[in-house]
Amino acid sequence: MEFRERAAGAGDAEAIYEVIAAAEVGWHGRAEVGVDRVAADLRRPLIDLEADTLVVEAPGGEVAGWAWNHGGKRAQVDVHPVYRGLGLGTRLLDWAEARSRAVGSEWIAQTVDDADEDGTAMLKARGYDVLAVNWLLERPLTTEHRETPAGIRLAGYDSERAEQAHQVVEDAFAEFGSRRKSFDEWAELTIARASFEPEASTLAYDGDVLVGVVIALDGDEGYVEQLAVGGDHRNRGIARAMLDRTAAEFHRRGRDNLILWTHSGTGALAMYEHLGLHVRRSTTVHRLML
Template sequence: MPEPALPPGLTTRPLVPSDARAVFELIAEQERADVGVAEIEEDDLVSEWQQPSYDLAGNSIGVLDGEQVVAYVEYMGEERYDAAVLPSHRGRGIGTWLAAWVQDLARSRGAAMLGMPVPQGSAGDHLLTALGYDVRWTSWVLRLPEGASVGERPLPDGYVLREATPADHEQVWTVTEDAFLEWAVRARTSFEDFAARVWQRPGFEPWHLQVVTAPDEQVVAVANAWNAPTDDGVDTYVSKLAVAASHRNLGLAQALLVAVFAAGRERGATSSSLSTDSRTGALSLYEKVGMRPASVWLHRAIPLGEE
């Protein structure tokens, strides 16, 4: 089949760090069109792009109409990429071109499979389906309704919940990565890249990273959360919630949720949210504490054969 082409008049170039604002606005407009609210934050991109191992120029392409970034794609490594097309530019073949571009890049890096999350029933979902992408897993953005709270769960004797200190950082990284790698399809994130997305994230405050320590004072559970402005208020978003395997079923995750949601409300949040997916088996846990799905995302992927 012939390679897809971009519409006349559009240009392309690799992204640079100063594009963060433009790409954020692009993704936000796509999310508003697809799920009714923008979930993305500009700092998500800044923290991702500042990871020491990440080569933004070598892993991304922006599509421009004049000076405006109207579409982009970036290869996150291994089997994952992200992409967006401004709703006003849909139906012009740009998404098909982006998919071909990133597949070629991933194939050249040795990837055998490639995929990305798309809102269920969205234009991106329909496009990837037409391009032969199949669903690998389902994700949900869950919210705690305004005015609701998670029921408190007392910690077992000897366990302590507190804000993390720099001395905890290596244990925070270890506990979180160990927990996520039980189901995630990726290599272990380096300590330096983890730091770039957690305590080096723009605007980081001590309450954003809370831990539970066991009687031996070792970190055994972690929550990373922050307040984010939304289209209709302020939301406390939990980016990471992890409990060491040998300390589960003790209520540690619930205690951390209570703590970070309360800290967020004290600082002006009116809602609370997090995301989970079908690989973790955690959906029912969050529903039991009163959280409800706000949007459904499908991770669609395609095998990369030889060209």
Template sequence: MPDTPQLPAGLTTRPLRRTDATAVHQLMVAQELEDIGEVAIEEADIVSDWAKPSHDLAARSVGIWDGDTLVAYAELMGADRADTSVLPSHRGRGIGTWLAHWLQDLGRSVGSSIVGMPVPQGSAGDRLLEQLGFRVRWTSWVLTLPEGTSIPERELPAGYAIRTAAPEDLHAAHDVLEDAFLEWSVREREPYEDFVAAVTGRPGFEPWNLRVAVDGAGEVVGVSLVLVSDNGRTGYVDRLAVRADQRNRGIAQALLVDSFAHARAHGTTTAELSTDSRTGALGLYERVGMVTRSVWVNRAMDLT
């Protein structure tokens, strides 16, 4: 890429602080309304990410300010996961290009071989990253369960049950999730302390949000993390995994039914989840009646 461009005159930069979570959320809301016509991000998503002990927010983030208004930001979590946003009113001024360069420089400084970020397919951010040479790593779909429909129930194997995770289940739940996700996700294993901070430390978390499927011996064989979002209207399955030796037995579908049922019991009226092309799970969700609501791509730049 060419040399890093200059930011427009009058803008200032500084690392983000935890107290900036509301400003970042407002910025991302404005961008999502412009790009996809709805709001997907929750402030709790930002707060829980920033609560992870391994994430050095001061060293891995930058905010761009126009006076007292946050007009853009970027951060890098782990080796390669970037997030960025530019206020729609400030697009077309080279800010997004500056952030892309900043992320690559940061990635190289911490030893990353690649940095990538999710953007709505066909959005201004998608087009800009394509122009800058970022390739598509994978495609993601946000799926919703149409109002008035339900996922067909699946009977669990004999002796199995689904229940709220107890404190003593947390290590096993973390192992099931990480083992499953690392089958297709190329990244370092999430530290257990990060898992606990981001899940049980998430604003608004209640014990029922973390569901576990257990076998006859009480071992955790499946996990679902279901969140209440969209001002209490949506039950969102944030993570879903079944241990490899327990798959194709209806456990994942039973966890989905259980998760959405508990969310409805807590006042939600719609149900959502997301999946991506690395998992091969899109067909599963479509077969149980879920439909695509929005499409995202993860665009990345190789740094070596």
């Protein structure tokens, strides 16, 4: 079977989504990825599509697999289940590692679904080690909205506070080692997405100071893309209050579940479990020193 290779284009979002969604359905019985997430990845300000992406097309022209490399540090490789076992995963992984070496990176990391036993085994065989674990958490939605902490005011997203929201999120995530994103990159991955829900998103204020942010996206389930509380305002119940408000908004829209991802590096799993969320599934970040 002959395959053709090329760089990805902005118009490939739907076809790439189908590759990722087919894998998720096979592993979990449902697809949680969104087309707009793929489109946002293709629009990342720091990605040069010609140099940093590779699409593999099957003889009929359909996308059989793809990979991207972001700044030499992070990569993603996806192969449609129909085309597994043909060496495409190895080819795409070879390309991703070579791209990282070409830009002088000391390491490359990628996230693999823990249900992907073959992908995990491939990375281990190539010398990757475990860097971190991500958990997808869920909780049933209700209109319950417990008392807001004293002195805190909650409201929906305000576009005039966009740069402040970006700052709160980046400051909070940077404490746990996350790479800081520019406003443009952050916006592409959050508020510029077609699924962004301004009313279901929640901002928390102490007086006129923005101290907490929930960025919400809509789909088959209510999805929290980001949750952050400023360091000086933690342990006051602000995260719980923001989640309650966002959950109530999604419930009014007819959604049954609230979902969000958390990362082992944040130490937030216990907090979320205390707030009534439980683990649905997990992924692992694997890293190779080059």
